[in-house]
Structure formats: structure tokens, C-alpha cells
Amino acid sequence: MTALRPEREDVYGERPYGSYDGAPSAGPRPNHRGGRRSDPPTAPMPVIGGPGPGPAEGPGSPADGETMALRRIATPGSEGPGRPSDASSAAAPPAPAPGGRAARRKAAKRRGGRHGGHHEPAPAPAAAPPSGRPLSRVEARRQARQRKPGPAVLASRAVGEVFITTGVLMLLFVTYQLWWTNVRAHAQAGSEAHQLQDDWASGKRNPGVFEAGQGFAILHIPRLDVVAPIAEGVSNKKVLDKGMVGHYGEAPLKTAMPDARTGNFGLAAHRNTHGEPFRYINRLTRGDAVVVETQDTYFVYKVTSTLPVTPPSNTAVLNPVPTGSGFTAPGRYITLTTCTPEFTSKYRLIVWGKMVEERPRSKGKPDALIE
Template sequence: MTTLRPEQTPSWRLPDPAPYLHGPGPEPAPEPPPPAGSTRYGTGRVAQPLPPEDDATMSLRRVEPPPPVVTGGRAERRRAAQRAARARKDSIGVVVSRLTGELFITLGVVMLLFVAYQLWWTNVIAQRQAGGAAKDLQHSWDRGEGADRDAGAFSPGQGFAIVYIPALDVKAPIAQGIGKHKVLDRGMVGHYAEGPLKSAMPWDKQGNFALAGHRNTHGEPFRYVNRLKPGDKIVVETQSAFYTYEMTSRLDQTPPANVRVIDPVPAGSGFTGPGRYITLTTCTPEFTSTYRMIVWGKMVDERPRSKGKPDALVN
């Protein structure tokens, strides 16, 4: 038996075509109408159903879906789920690539946070600390506390003066020593006052008042000292007086080991004899500590604090 076979000829037959092949014959008499109450198929009878179709026709009309596959019990379903889960797992290469990418993203975020901390947040903290130290120092002077003393009379990290650079809008406290954590990282300017680097104080009758400050991060008070021009003023305020210096020259780059730049008569400054000088030192190039930039000046005015601010801080 085949399922793609055309339907077989039914059991009924067409009329015999022979009479029509020999020309028209006498027309058959019309059938009499069925009596009342009868049907086409007989009096008092209803239409009978068609005879049943053979197996070939039935197979075309009634194709049943295949029965569902009978699966095993709970253990078999669990094993099948485990096999499917293993099939879905990524290969070792994919896992390693994904972990490597996530690691690089994490490192990038950490580096960005570190840069933001170094370039921005350290300045915020250091400037706040330096501003508070300057106010405390001025309040102590107003109360008559403290006095001008020799360089070795102040303890490391102790503030004793304030430096102003009007052309750069800088105001920063000056503390004893050049310690990184106690002085420089707190936004203060450090005074070279220890060992072979010991330098003079502003009130000394001659000598070189040498200072150090950060150029980048941690308050960066000396960020733009490279912009100073000859004639720009640098003012140092102490408990008793204002000392005004005038910038004279600059050394753009020198090794850190060149300590002669803070000698009483600093080498390379152009000064030829003893005097009352000031030296500013900072790192260069920016964001590195490879070399040092040096700025020199000479004192042009000394004014008692009781007489008010000098012209450089008023104009």
C-alpha cells in the first residue's frame, strides 16, 4: 500500500456513451415526480451515508503524529540536564579571555582613581591644611606669641613665616625643614635649615634664605614659578616684619645634587658678593623629579609688621 497514490475510481459508472456515438435518439421520458412525503432515495427514508473508503484513502486523510518519546526517571532527567549544562559551558580560552578583559578594565579604573587622587584630591587636602596653618600662625602673631629666632630654634615642621608671590596669587606658610610628609605634602613651603643645607633666615643681616616647594600635587605652591619675571615681588611675612624680595634670575634646570645654588652667595645667580638673598627650588619638568628649577631674588625692602603691609601686597 502506498500513501501517495491517486484515489481509485469509485464503484459507480458513467452512462454508456454508445448511444451518443450514433447520433441523437429519442429523448427519454421524464421521470415522474416522487410522491408526497417521499425523498429521492425512497418513501420515508433518509439519505444513506457513503460507503467507507479504502485503506489508502484513509491513510491520506488521517495521519497521526508519532507518539511522544518516553523519557527515563528523575535520575535520567538529572543526567540529561548535567550533560546540557556541560555542553553550554565556555571553553577555557573564552574564560581566560573574559577574565583578562575584566582585569584590564579593573586596572584602568584603579589607575584613573589614582590619577584623580594625585592631581586633584591631594591639592584639596594640602591647600586646606596650608590655609589653616597660615591662619593659626597669623593669630598667634596677633596675640604676641613667638619671636624671630635663629634657624635652628624652630622644631621640624613648625611654621614661622608666610610667603606671598602676588604675580602668581600664591600664599603659603613656611615651615622649618624640607621633610616630605611633615612639610611639603601638607602644602607648606620648606626652609633649608638642617646640616650642610642650612640657610639664613630673613632677618639675618646677610645670607641666602632658601626655600623648597612642590610644583605639582599636594598644594603645588611653586607650580608656576617658571612664569616669574625679573622685578616680580616675593614677600615673606614673619611675626615682626615684612621682607620684600625682587626676582632677579632663574635657572631652568640643574641636577638635584647641585647644592651650591643655595650657598650664601648662590652659584649661577649672578650675585657677586654677600647680600640678603632668597632662593626658591622646585622639581622640573612638571610631574617629574628628575631635575630642579631655581629662582633667585634679592631683598629690596624690610618693613615692620606694625606699619602694615608693603606696597606689593596692597596694590
């Protein structure tokens, strides 16, 4: 076993060999295979920026043939008599873990890596200014430009607002057509029906010629639960849009009245919106009752046939003997007309009936209204 060399003073008057931070050396240093070996003391390294160069070392000096350590650059005034050096102020390196290579590896992993290194934290993004530091004018302008929306964003916002506004308007229009027009028409038709019955009870109205838009009868379709006033004419504004049933009483589509001895009593009404009294007349079948109530009489008709689709120009369905109805001789008929398909006015739907009973009001309601 090699004996330790006697300590000697540093050529510059610093710590003796074999010490670290002023403490004596802990003993032989471990080698790379886990054993221990004795290292000969090395010559002190000259301090850059120290008090001055020391004596030259040549062959035969203690540092000759030794491995040279990295030189440490000392800051001015950091060393000297009575002042600790940088090496003494720094933390001492971790002592080698006893127990061989496996123990040293475990200890190195616990310290942050196999070789005892530590991970540096990731640098902060360059764009983010330090905490508490006000932005410079250039940085403030750059951030303002980034926050300001571009032309494409502004255009997309404008288009989106137009679409939203259009959608809201369309929704309001559909609500008005499908709901509000029915509410208004039902109220107007109900008011007209009550007014007719009050006038009949008081004797204010008499059968005769009626003005356009004037109510003169009430239509009952028991199967569809329809009760609607009948007014003269088929004007949308004056009659149909008010939820009433219109009578074809004007040339060139003038039809007979219910009390005529022969003829065709032609009626029209909306199938959708504005009260839609004829919405479900396509459900009528042969034998269903249609009753027309006037001031003095109930006229009862029975459905005989239907025409699901025909062009609006087919006015022959209103003839005294309607074309396509199956009737071959003059009689007392009724014709109901409306638009088809629903929510369109492209074609017409026709329902025909034949009078089977004429009952005075003094005898009470007919069986078709009681059942």
C-alpha cells in the same frame, strides 16, 4: 467528431468509464497544444489488495494499445460496496483554465508554479525538540555542556576582571594624588597660616630658632596668587606634604634667615600635588615681587633670574652667593627651588631674587601686597 463510447460497468463493479469521483466526464481532454481531443476509454486498473483479480485482458481488449495510468494501492477496507474510494475522498484536480496556453500558465503560476505544484515548507531544525516535548537525558546533557563556558572563556573573564580592578585602583590612586592630597594640604596650610597670624597678634611667638616643622613666616607671591606658610626644614612628611614651603635650615644645606644682614634665604616646595604652592613659579619674570611676612617685618624681594633645569645634586644654587644666579658679591638673596618637569622629580627649577625692601609691620603692608 468522434462520438463518445457507451459507458459500461467496471469489471470489478466499480464506477463506469468516463467518470471521476462518481461524476460524468466533463468531455474531451485538452492536448498539450491547447486544443482538445477525444481519448478512448482505458481499461480499469486492477486494485492491489482488492477483492481479487479480474478477468484477464488480452489483445483486442479496450486497454490494448492505450497508455497505462499509474496504479493506485488501496488500503484494506477502503473500497467496496457502499464505501467511497480514495479517489473520491481526495480533492478534485483543478480544471484546465480556458483561453489557451497563456491563460493556463497564469493559472498555474497563481497555484504555485508553472506545473501547478506547491512548495513544501522547510523542515524544522533537528536540534530543536518538538513543542511541548520534554528533553531527553542525552539532549539535556548536551545543552548543559553547550551552556557551560569553556576554559578559554573563563580565562578571558579572569584576565578582564584583573584589568578592570587594576584600572579602578589606578584611577583611585590618581584621584588621590591629584585631587585629595591638594585638598588636605590646602586645609593644613591654611590652618597653619591662620594659627601663625593669631599667635603674632597675641605675642606668643618671638623671632629665634625654630624646630623642624614649625611655621615662622608666610610667603606671598602676588603674581601667582600664592599665600603659604613657611616652616623650618624640607622634610616631605613634616613640611612639604602638608602644603607648606620649607626652609633649608639644616646642615649640610643650611641657609640664612630673612633678617640676616647677608646671606641666601633658600626655600623649597612641591610643584605638583600636596598643595603645589610652587607649580607656576616658572611663570615668574624679572621684577616680579616675592614677599616674606614675619611676626615683625615684611621682606620684599624682586625676581632677578631663573635656571630652568639643573640636576638635584647642584647644591651650589643655595650658596650665600648663588652659583649661576648672576650675583657676584654677598647680599640678601632668596632662592626658590622645585621639581621639573611637572609630575616628576628628575631635575630642579630655580628662581632667584634680591631683597629690595624691609618694612616693619607697624607701617602696614608693602606696596607689592596692596597693588
